[in-house]
Structures are given as structure tokens and as C-alpha cells.
Amino acid sequence: MRKMIWNILVSSMVLAIPSVRANEAEVDDGEFKFPTAADYPKVRTNGSKPIDFVPKGWKILGQCTGDLNGDRAADAAIAVQANYARFKQPNKFLGNAEFDTNPRMLIILFKDPLKKNFHLAEQPSSIIPIPDGPNMEEPFESIKIKERTLQLATKVFFSAGSWFTSSSIYKFKYLNSKFYLVGAEVTEFQRNSGEETLLSYNFYSNKLKKVTSNGVTEDINEEPSNKKRVKWINLPKRKLRAMSSFKKIGEWTVFGDYSL
Numbered sequence: 209m210r211k212m213i214w215n216i217l218v219s220s221m222v223l224a225i226p227s228v229r230a231n232e233a234e235v236d237d238g239e240f241k242f243p244t245a246a247d248y249p250k251v252r253t254n255g256s257k258p259i260d261f262v263p264k265g266w267k268i269l270g271q272c273t274g275d276l277n278g279d280r281a282a283d284a285a286i287a288v289q290a291n292y293a294r295f296k297q298p299n300k301f302l303g304n305a306e307f308d309t310n311p312r313m314l315i316i317l318f319k320d321p322l323k324k325n326f327h328l329a330e331q332p333s334s335i336i337p338i339p340d341g342p343n344m345e346e347p348f349e350s351i352k353i354k355e356r357t358l359q360l361a362t363k364v365f366f367s368a369g370s371w372f373t374s375s376s377i378y379k380f381k382y383l384n385s386k387f388y389l390v391g392a393e394v395t396e397f398q399r400n401s402g403e404e405t406l407l408s409y410n411f412y413s414n415k416l417k418k419v420t421s422n423g424v425t426e427d428i429n430e431e432p433s434n435k436k437r438v439k440w441i442n443l444p445k446r447k448l449r450a451m452s453s454f455k456k457i458g459e460w461t462v463f464g465d466y467s468l
Contacts (some may be wrong), residue, residue, distance in 0.1 A: 209256070212246075212351050213356055215443050223425055227343065237450070240297050240299075240307055240309055240341075240342075241294065241295060241297060241309060242295075242338065242432070243295065243309065243310070243311035243338075245288075245333070247292070247311045248311055248333045248417075249263045251263065251313075251328055251331050252328070253327060253328045254325060254326070254327050255317075255325065255326050255327075256283040256324075256326070257266070257326070258271065258273075258286055258317055258324050258326060260284065260326075261317060261326070262286060262288055262315070262330065262465055263288070263290070264294075265290065265291050266289060266298040267288065267291060268286055268287070268288055268289045268310070269288060269289050269336070269348055270286075270287040270350050270351050270414070271284065271285065271286045271287070271335070271343060271351070272284070272285050272350075272351050272352045272353050272460055273285075273353065274352075274353025274354070274356075275353070275356055276318065276329075276353060276356055276358060276382050277318055277329075277356075277382050278314060278317070278356060278382075279317040279321055280321065281318070281320070281321040281430075282332040283316070283317060283318050283319050283320055283326075283329075283353070284316075284317040284319070284326065285314060285315065285316050285317070285351050285353065285358055286314070286315045286317075287312065287313075287314055287315075287336045287348060287351055288312065288313060288314075288315060288336075289310050289311070289312045290310040290311045290312075290446070291310060291335075292310055292311075294336040295308060295309045295310040295311070295345070296308050296310070297309065298357065299342040301342070301343075302341030302342070302343045302368045302369070303341065303344070303367060303368070304342045305342075306342075307341070307342035309338055309339070309356050310338075311333065311338075312331065312333075312336040312337075312338055312348070313331060313333040313335075313336060314330075314331070314332050314335045314336050314351070314360075315331055316328075316329040316330045316331070316332075317329060326397035329382075330385075330386075330387055330451065330452065332451050332452050332454070333408065334454050334455055334456055334457070335451055335454055335457060336348055336360075336457075337362050337421060337456075337457045337458065341366075343366050343367050343368045343369055344364070344365070344366050344367075345363070345365040345367065346352060347361055347362050347364060347365075348362060348364055349361040349362055349375070353365065356381065356382070357379050357380065357381050357390070358379075358380045358381075358382075359378065359380075360377070360378040360380070360448045360457075361376070361377050361378075362374075362375070362376050362378070362457060362458075363375045363376070364458070371398050371399045371400040371401075372396070372397075372399075373396075373397050373398075373399060373406065374394060374396045374397065375394070375395045376392060376393070376394045376458075376468070377392060377393045377394075378392050378397075378457070378468070379391040379392060379393075380451050383448070385446070386447060386450050386451070386452065387435075387450065387451040388411075388448035388450055388451065388454075389411060389448065389449045389450075389451065389468070390410075390411050390412060390415070390448060391409050391410050391412075392406055392407075392408075392468050393406075393407070393409075393410075394409075396405070399435070401422075402422070403420070403421070403422055404420070404421050405418065405419070405420045406418070406419040406420075407419075408468070409443070409462070409468070411443070411448055414442065414443040414444070414445050415440060415442065415443065416440070416441040416442075416443055416462075416463070416466065417438065417439075417440055417441075418438070418440075419436055419437070419438050419439075420436065420437050420439075420442060421435065421436045422435070422448075441463070443462060444462050444463055
């Protein structure tokens with residue numbers, strides 16, 4: 209949905225712009241290059257400290273430590289991004305003049321409580337979001353470990369093309385040798401109306417708590433209503449979804465119009 213907003217915006221602008229030279233270096237049609245599987249290096253499997261696992265030339269976007277597998281050792285997670293020139297693309301339309309679509313990945317490490325070194329647990333390449341378009345602000349916010357749960361915080365905010373904005377916290381737990389999504393907290397906000405929706409997902413119980421509140425009203429003589437409405441929704445019964453199965457964050461249809 210977010211990429212569709214950008215494509216519609218660009219398409220409408222292209223119609224109003226005179227034709228350009230076919231060999232012009234800039235990207236003129238909004239079709240930017242995004243990484244493929246071949247752009248992700250193989251991460252080493254063992255190291256004495258977390259920094260040893262960061263591929264050469266890549267930078268750290270965020271990192272955290274804490275127990276993930278229940279052995280009371282301080283495990284680690286690192287969000288990293290490449291620095292390839294081919295993914296730093298000029299943009300002639302709305303948004304940043306340069307659109308950086310460099311590959312990103314999450315490196316999850318378990319610490320051996322006896323040997324005191326680290327080994328690679330998982331290396332998902334699609335869980336750290338890349339901006340959908342140059343008019344989208346940085347979507348990655350942070351990662352942290354709390355109560356043996358790895359929490360990934362993201363946001364959606366477009367500088368043009370949409371009034372919609374949201375912030376999300378994805379909660380992953382290590383169960384049966386894999387990381388699974390066990391819950392999520394989402395705040396959706398319409399900047400033009402002030403309407404806010406809070407969504408709390410629990411995939412253990414397959415329940416969704418939805419809290420909505422209205423902001424402004426169409427009647428200028430009527431005061432905005434801050435009354436909150438709570439609704440519980442039963443989600444389809446299914447197995448927990450593995451972190452490694454996500455093709456892209458934000459594009460999993462959980463139920464009806466609800467996506468993560």
C-alpha cells in the first residue's frame with residue numbers, strides 16, 4: 209500500500225513533465241533499483257564480539273544486547289546497512305535528492321556462556337525496512353531486547369502523497385530454534401483529521417485489541433471528540449509466523465485490512 213501511494217504520486221507528476229533524454233543519468237520514472245538476494249553477503253558464523261559479524265563496508269543502524277534464548281547470557285542483535293554506490297540513486301521528484309536503497313539486514317547472535325564468544329543465530333535480510341520511495345522518511349527506528357523478546361520499532365511517514373502515518377513495534381520470540389512473531393503494537397494516525405487507531409496483536413491468543421478515537425470533526429461548531437472506542441477482534445487461528453518468512457515488513461495481511 210505504501211509503495212502504491214508513491215507510484216501513483218510519481219505517475220501523476222510524470223504526465224506533467226516534458227519528455228527527457230533517454231540516456232539521461234537520473235531516474236525519471238520513479239523506478240528505482242532495490243536489492244536482490246545476490247546483494248546480501250554471507251555473514252560469518254563465529255566471532256569474539258558482535259562487531260566481528262558486520263560485513264566489511266556495512267554500517268550499523270542500531271544494536272542491542274540481552275538474553276534471547278534463556279541461558280542468561282547477553283546475546284546481541286545488530287541492524288546493518290550496506291554502502292554500495294549503485295543503490296544511491298538520484299531523484300528528480302518529491303523527497304530527497306538522493307534515494308538510498310542499500311540492502312539492510314538483521315544479525316542475531318547468541319553468546320556462549322562458557323566460551324564467551326558469539327555464534328550466528330539468524331540473518332534475516334527482509335526484516336529491517338528500506339524506504340519505499342524518496343518521499344518516505346527513514347522507516348527504521350530501533351531494536352531492543354526486553355524479557356527475552358526482540359523488539360523492532362518502525363514508522364511510516366511520507367513527506368508528500370499521504371496524510372497517513374504509523375509507528376509499529378514487532379515482537380519476536382525465540383521458540384523451537386527459530387524466531388517467531390508473537391505480538392505487535394501499532395499506532396495509526398491521520399494527520400488531516402486527527403483520527404488515531406491503536407492496534408495490539410497477540411498471536412498466542414489470536415486476539416486483536418483495537419482502540420479508536422476521533423480527532424477533528426466536519427462541523428466547525430462542534431468540539432472534537434476524544435472518546436475512545438475499544439473493540440476486540442478474533443484473528444484467524446494459525447501457527448506463529450517465523451521471522452525468516454517475512455518477504456517485507458508491512459506487507460503481511462493478518463486479517464482483512466489489517467497488515468503487519
